[in-house]
Structure formats: C-alpha cells, structure tokens
Amino acid sequence: MFTVRQLARLVAMAGLLAASTPALTAQTLSPDEIASLLDTAATKEDHLKLAGHYAVEAKQLREDAIRHDAMASRYKKLPARPSALREHMAQHCSKLATSLSSASKEADELASAHREMAKDSK
DSSP states (O other): OOOHHHHHHHHHHHHHHHHHSOOOOTTOOOHHHHHHHHHHOOSHHHHHHHHHHHHHHHHHHHHHHHHHHHHHHHHHHOOOSSHHHHHHHHHHHHHHHHHHHHHHHHHHHHHHHHHHHHHHOO
C-alpha cells in the first residue's frame, strides 16, 4: 500500500502528465477532479471513477515507455557526431522508459486499490 506522501507525489505526477498529454478517454480525470475525489471518495462510484482514471493513465504510461525504449534503440544506431551526444540521448530515453514503466505499475496498483475500496463501499 502507499503512504500519504507517496500517493500525493503520484497524484502530482499524474497532474503533470495530464497537463502535458492530450485527453485519453472519458475516464480521464483532471487534476482538480482527482484531488476532489481523493478528498471525498466514499461511494463505490467514486472509487470506480478513480480506478478507471488510473487504469487509463497506466496504459498511456506503458505506451510512452515503449515509445521511449524504441527511441533509445534508434539513438544508439545514429551515426551522430560526437558519439557522446548519441549515447547521452540513448541513455536519456532508456532512463525515461524505465521511469515511465515504473509509474505505469504504480498507476496499476492505484487502480487495483480503488477497485478494492469500491468493493467495500456502498
């Protein structure tokens, strides 16, 4: 389970990602909607909304991780001069892919947690 601090950090990261990516589906919530639901979530529907949001977010993060992993492979193949620049860009994309993959797993965990909370709610 997550600590309050970890959850707050993940919500902040979700807000940054939401602000920098196009709307994904009707289940995607704005940062303000997430904050409001986290403050007041009491019903099954509230938790299912949050679970849906985090599931969509996890999917997008996985797709972004795959895209950056592919970019890392392409940078490694570039005949760029100097080679240090090529390696720097490849490492950047690899690190980002790893981070995005980790964030997708955390978003999946949040979705799962909210599904469990929905089961315990009215």
